[in-house]
Amino acid sequence: MEQKKRDGSFYINPYLGGVLLGLVLFATYYVTGRGLGASGAVKSTVVTTVHAVAPEHAHKSGYYSQFLSDDISPMSNWLVFEVLGVLAGAFLSGTLYGRLKFKTEHSPKITSRRRLIFAVAGGMLFGVGSQFARGCTSGAALSGMAVLSASGIITMMAIFGSAYLFAWIFKKLWI
Amino acid sequence: MTGPLIPMELIPEAWNNVIALLLGMGFGFALEASGFSSSRKIMGTFFGYDFVVLRVFFTAAITAMSGIIYFDFMGWMDASMLYINPYYVTSAIVGGVIMGFGFALGGFCPGTSFCGVAIGKIDAMFFSAGLFLGIMLFSEMYPLFSTLYNSENLGGIKIYEMLGMKRNLFAFLLIVAAVGMFYGAAFVEKKVTKVEY
Known part of the structure; x- marks a missing residue:
């Protein structure tokens, strides 16, 4: 064990x-x-x-x-x-x-290089989005839910809803 | 002692950074030990092969929420002193949608990418570099966004106030919904083909 x-x-x-x-x-x-x-x-x-x-x-x-x-x-x-x-x-x-x-984790269907390019793109989008929403998954969504803030819960739903949609569009990156 | 301690001035300011470091360690440990340093494990929630994100996220949210409501009820903490993020209607939704797009491409969110960085994930390091660039991009282009960013401010409004509900009823329904999702997740996981990662 x-x-x-x-x-x-x-x-x-x-x-x-x-x-x-x-x-x-x-x-x-x-x-x-x-x-x-x-x-x-x-x-x-x-x-x-x-x-x-x-x-x-x-x-x-x-x-x-x-x-x-x-x-x-x-x-x-x-x-x-x-x-x-x-x-x-x-x-x-x-x-x-x-x-x-030290490792680049990626789906066997894509190269490490592709994974890293999309990682930077994803990070940039998260950076921009977190400024609009005044916080990210931690500061806006999770912390917001704990105090039942409208901003936090709406942001959380927007993040997960859009992530579901885009994850399926970009399915090949992951599975 | 009645919380929140620092706003009540029960802890000297000098301790602030030490406390930040300790709480951050707990945060990082809980995330990494749950598997949030792996982008493919995180993405499992969106494809149904591993719902760890859903389980950890909602368990954490209802645990913290219940703690706050309980301490407030017992008079051990003044919940009205807690900081509530102001709700700028469109900006919050636009930001959330952009972040969701970033999530689907990058496989991390900021906090989880730091966990990946800490254990040597190179993709997490690139994601974090992207975060830096993205925030800089937003700042440089701020004049373009400032109207949207500053419009429709509803202040630190609570979700139950917006819905015209009592706090405890909403909290109870949230817990029921979370438990329902946990059962749903277990059901879906059984149906979906496992993905090796």
Whole structure:
């Protein structure tokens, strides 16, 4: 059993995983008054990067400037530390269950190259969409559902509904 | 102690980042251990060969929701102090549809892609790079989107208020719907041909 657990194929029961995730989310609300997030940390990174490379441009931009203030760097954002934690926690789990490995995972019907091109495209779309919706699957959909926010639940339905449709259109990428 | 602790100023600000790191670790561990570092496992939900996303996502949502309602009822937390994302009607739907498209092409969402990055998935690294580019693209093109982005703000409205329902009734119906979906998922999984990944 121990051997089997460490060969990378073992996942915890999804309902146990869900309860764990739910308790973490609940604890986040109890302690901070806000939910979890993911895309917000990337936004902070983008704002910091652009601000470092072209400070004038960042201050003039209608979007970046909303997240810049003089005394606090956008990188010191709560979500950036949270995402560093996500990386550490996932690394810990990957170590525990023997999943650490450099690998491009893709369907046998497509090449790694094709997979990577579509991964970048998918990431870009997610990046754009998460700005419109003011959060991604974590910050808008999951955290929103926990507090029954209309925005979160509507965004969740839009994400999953459209993902179902497009997944079937691009079925060849996956199965 | 009555929560939420930081807005109630029961925890000094200095602890903020340490708490963020610890909660993030729990988040990352739960996602990775459930299998969210694999895009093909995630995509199983959309083709019916593995409903792990549906199970984990809805179990987590109803667990956290029930915890919040219970703590609020017991007076251990003031739920009215919790942050609610403002609902900009069209922008939220447009954003959700674009994200769904990205999900179908990329096989990850931002949080799960970070889990993939942490265990060495190269496709997850490319997805994360795409996220960076996408957010930059949005920011640079913001003047074009700003009207849509800022229109129809209904504020931090709750779904049950919008539907004119009582909170606890809606929460109960959501739990029933989730359990119904869990049974449905198990039924579909049995019918669908297994996909090796």
